[in-house]
Amino acid sequence: MPLNPASPAPPAGRSPAVKSRRMIDCDVHNSWSTSAVLLPYLDPYFRDFLERGELPGGRDSFPHAHRPWLHPEGYMRTDAIPGDGGAPGSDYDLLCEQLLDRYDVEYAILTGDEAVEASTLANPYLASALARASNDWTLEEWTPRDPRLKASLVVAPQDPPGAAAEIRRLGDHPDVVQVLVSSGSERPYGDPFYHPIWEAAAEVGLPVAAHLGAQGGINANPTGCGPPTFFWEAHALLCETGMGHVASLIAHGVFEKFPNLRFTLIECGVAWLGPILWRLDADYKALRKETPWLKRLPSEYAADHIRLTTQPLEQPKDDAHLRAALEAIDGERTLLFATDYPHWDFDDPELVRIPREWRERVFSENARELYGLPVRRDDRAGAAQPVV
Amino acid sequence: MSERQRLRVCSESELAPGDRIVRDLDGLSVGIFNVHGRFYALHNRCPHRGGALCRGPVTGTALPTSDFEFVYGREGEILRCAWHGWEFDIATGHSLVDPRIRAKTYPVEVADGDVYVVI
Numbered sequence: 001m002p003l004n005p006a007s008p009a010p011p012a013g014r015s016p017a018v019k020s021r022r023m024i025d026c027d028v029h030n031s032w033s034t035s036a037v038l039l040p041y042l043d044p045y046f047r048d049f050l051e052r053g054e055l056p057g058g059r060d061s062f063p064h065a066h067r068p069w070l071h072p073e074g075y076m077r078t079d080a081i082p083g084d085g086g087a088p089g090s091d092y093d094l095l096c097e098q099l100l101d102r103y104d105v106e107y108a109i110l111t112g113d114e115a116v117e118a119s120t121l122a123n124p125y126l127a128s129a130l131a132r133a134s135n136d137w138t139l140e141e142w143t144p145r146d147p148r149l150k151a152s153l154v155v156a157p158q159d160p161p162g163a164a165a166e167i168r169r170l171g172d173h174p175d176v177v178q179v180l181v182s183s184g185s186e187r188p189y190g191d192p193f194y195h196p197i198w199e200a201a202a203e204v205g206l207p208v209a210a211h212l213g214a215q216g217g218i219n220a221n222p223t224g225c226g227p228p229t230f231f232w233e234a235h236a237l238l239c240e241t242g243m244g245h246v247a248s249l250i251a252h253g254v255f256e257k258f259p260n261l262r263f264t265l266i267e268c269g270v271a272w273l274g275p276i277l278w279r280l281d282a283d284y285k286a287l288r289k290e291t292p293w294l295k296r297l298p299s300e301y302a303a304d305h306i307r308l309t310t311q312p313l314e315q316p317k318d319d320a321h322l323r324a325a326l327e328a329i330d331g332e333r334t335l336l337f338a339t340d341y342p343h344w345d346f347d348d349p350e351l352v353r354i355p356r357e358w359r360e361r362v363f364s365e366n367a368r369e370l371y372g373l374p375v376r377r378d379d380r381a382g383a384a385q386p387v388v
Numbered sequence: 389m390s391e392r393q394r395l396r397v398c399s400e401s402e403l404a405p406g407d408r409i410v411r412d413l414d415g416l417s418v419g420i421f422n423v424h425g426r427f428y429a430l431h432n433r434c435p436h437r438g439g440a441l442c443r444g445p446v447t448g449t450a451l452p453t454s455d456f457e458f459v460y461g462r463e464g465e466i467l468r469c470a471w472h473g474w475e476f477d478i479a480t481g482h483s484l485v486d487p488r489i490r491a492k493t494y495p496v497e498v499a500d501g502d503v504y505v506v507i
Contacts, residue, residue: 079443079470346471348437 022360023349024107024367026309027211027266027338028099030142030149031089031113034060037141041133049126063130064117065217067184068227069234073344080342088342089113092145099341100148103349106364106376107150109177109338110142111211111266115154116182120217128162131155135170143175150371152180152209157194158218164200171204177371178207182214183241183268184222188248195257202258207307207370210245212238212267242268243276246306250280253293255305262370264307267340271314274328277302303330307370309338310354310362311347322353332358336367397503403427406464410442413507418494420505421446421478423465428478429505430467431492435483439471441491449475449484467491 032038035055039047055061080098082091089095099105115134118127131154143149153176155163167179179201187193189210201208215222215238222241228234242265249255249263280298288294294301308329316322326335337354340346354362367373395413397420403409408421410432417432419442432442448463466484467476475484476491483489495506 073445073468073473077439077471078445078468079440344471344473346439348439351437 028108033086035062038133041136046129062114065120067215124159127156167200184214184219190248190252207262209264239269271325427496429494444470
């Protein structure tokens, strides 16, 4: 069966005649133009680091170690710069115009922008303080403005006790729908070092997600044979971190230890998962004695516990090849639609090649189940309308 | 096919070299560019994914080389889509990576100091 043929996008600049479609966008970057927005949410000790300490850029920059590949054009959509010249993703009205209203988004899962980069810092206490401040800022400045906005709770994975405490502090907030870490990490996420984080997430009933990024500082090089050279070369290969995390989470028995835990890879690619699971199943069958705590095949744990966001969905020349890759991972049940607004590799929901008969599940129902989101009655959104 | 229309955009003096104007022309969003004194018009819709092509930066680019050199050139002649950054030759609409991919172009005429686009 052919993939959904690309419907023509509304010409940019023309009044967009957008079809009404229930859609949950699982990767929306709310941003700040200056890290000074965090100052009111930091205690005096850590505030001093931002006010007087060294920062990686200008006085507005966020403490983090940048990846060694610099995007040669900047990593933002250039039409998403607000009228005040601020950072793309920093302006609520423009977010409504370019995403929430334009595509009739039922919910947008906010993932922040620079906050997950705190995972690159060597100082775990500073990293957790920045994550806490970022979470308070999102829950004060963003989610109260619009019932369509839901928050990810950013935690610092290099500080498992601090991350677990943050999950227990805010995990039951009604606007928090998941725990978020970066795909860049010191070691694969199945490592017992991280289990206190997953334990806390399972305890409060939140799914966990790892978002592509934070390939700098203390975090491991994202490709096994050494660092790539160019940005596009590296960006295409960053999915490798996703492979490592999937294998590690399954092998270490994280889903036996925390049976209700679900783990989403955001922006880590999709088409590779099937072949990696084939390889994991084959090797496990021969060498199960290394991991006697496992009771099922790796692919069976993945089917129940691993989810993937679609963007950037691979674009083979032949639609049938994409279809086969998506069917290999039961994409109708495991994929969550995402745009990545306002980043440069944004996927337009009108054009993304999701099989037509899967669209209801992939565009909204898989996310609704994962995040426990009620159906919104006021479909035409509007910040003033209360949600029942 | 409907009649072609010749629509006034602006006066020549309002569109200096290096400048652009994005206009709604009879319901069609069109970017009009002055590149080194010559005028060009492109549909404000990227042939890749429908992004706001004409809102993207106007730049130069790396010239093709076969000796592993980096040579910057064609300053002001290249339009990069505002979404995914694909590069297009403003004069022809051709993608620099694959000339078979082409942004829609329109003829531009200058008469009595005014700039017109034919759509």
